[in-house]
Amino acid sequence: xxxxxxxxxxxxxxxxxxxxxSRAAWRHRGVQSDPKAIVFEAWLAMNETMAxxxxxxxxxxxxxxxxxxxxxxxxxxPALASRIPAFAHHYDERRDDAVTxxxxxxxxxKSEAFFGLLVFGLLIDRLRGKHRGVxxxxxxxxxxxxxQQAQRAARVLAHGERVRRKYAYG
Numbered sequence: 179x180x181x182x183x184x185x186x187x188x189x190x191x192x193x194x195x196x197x198x199x200s201r202a203a204w205r206h207r208g209v210q211s212d213p214k215a216i217v218f219e220a221w222l223a224m225n226e227t228m229a230x231x232x233x234x235x236x237x238x239x240x241x242x243x244x245x246x247x248x249x250x251x252x253x254x255x256p257a258l259a260s261r262i263p264a265f266a267h268h269y270d271e272r273r274d275d276a277v278t279x280x281x282x283x284x285x286x287x288k289s290e291a292f293f294g295l296l297v298f299g300l301l302i303d304r305l306r307g308k309h310r311g312v313x314x315x316x317x318x319x320x321x322x323x324x325x326q327q328a329q330r331a332a333r334v335l336a337h338g339e340r341v342r343r344k345y346a347y348g
Contacts, residue, residue: 186253189273193255196268197221200259208345210305214264217255220301223341224251227297231337232290247291250280251298258299262306289327293334300338304347 200217204210210219228243260269282288299313316331318324 185273186249189253189256190249192268192270192273193252196255196259196265197252199265209347213262213306216262216302216305217259217265219345220298220305221255223301223338223345223347224294224298227301227334227338227341228290228294230340231293231334234337235333243294244287244291246280246282247287247294250278250291251294254278254295255298258302261302289330293331296331297334297338300335301342301347304342307348309348 196217200215200219200221203212203214204218205212205215207219207222210216232242256265256268256270257274259265260267260274280288280291296314296316303313316327318327
């Protein structure tokens with residue numbers, strides 16, 4: 179278990195390093211001219227999307243990330259950022275081609291963590307110029323969850339679309 183915890187901490191650090199490198203190239207909100215700035219732009223837009231979604235869902239001040247959600251998203255950044263040639267050096271097959279199980283009690287925020295990563299992936303694909311193809315698949319094993327989660331996913335994607343239009347991403 180200690181080895182797996184160490185690997186998880188390294189994944190979070192790799193995600194933070196991607197964000198640091200990207201932020202150094204980032205200049206302003208909107209479409210980025212430097213491909214290295216795309217990761218930080220997608221990070222900002224994902225956070226704006228999720229804050230809007232969580233505020234509309236929970237109201238008030240209930241629009242902040244929980245630590246495990248944030249760590250989950252950040253740990254997965256290298257797998258998505260490494261699709262951009264300037265970040266290819268961050269790719270780690272053992273880490274980035276692995277399946278991650280996110281476990282937390284019912285109502286703990288697993289879906290929001292996944293939706294945050296989904297929105298980040300969609301935004302990074304748009305910002306890097308992807309026009310077609312699959313970014314993610316969602317599969318729910320229980321039929322009762324399918325409708326509820328599909329509705330929540332649709333609301334998150336609608337908030338993401340508002341942000342995409344606001345900053346004129348492709």
